[in-house]
Amino acid sequence: MDYGATLEVMGTVCLYMKNPTQAEIFYRKALDIYELRLESDPEQIEEKRREMSLLLQAVHIMNQ
Incomplete structure (x- = not known):
């Protein structure tokens, strides 16, 4: 989970540095890790997906 x-933090740093493309890569990798690590807890996976969805929306807004 730490990875x-x-x-996720690296993705946020990329957003602040105005590099949304790299941020999206980090966020998607983080989500993959969360899904693997939390597979026995569907509610936590769903919560992480919602959180990551919000972050990815921010990435898409910055890309416009």
Whole structure:
């Protein structure tokens, strides 16, 4: 889980540095990690998907 959190933070840093393309890569990798690590807890996976969805929406807004 720590690796997923690290990737998520790196994505956020990329957003602040105005690099939304790289941010999206980090966010998607983080989501993959979360899904693998939390597979026994569907509610937590769903919550992480919602969180990551919001972050990805921010990426798409910055890309416009």
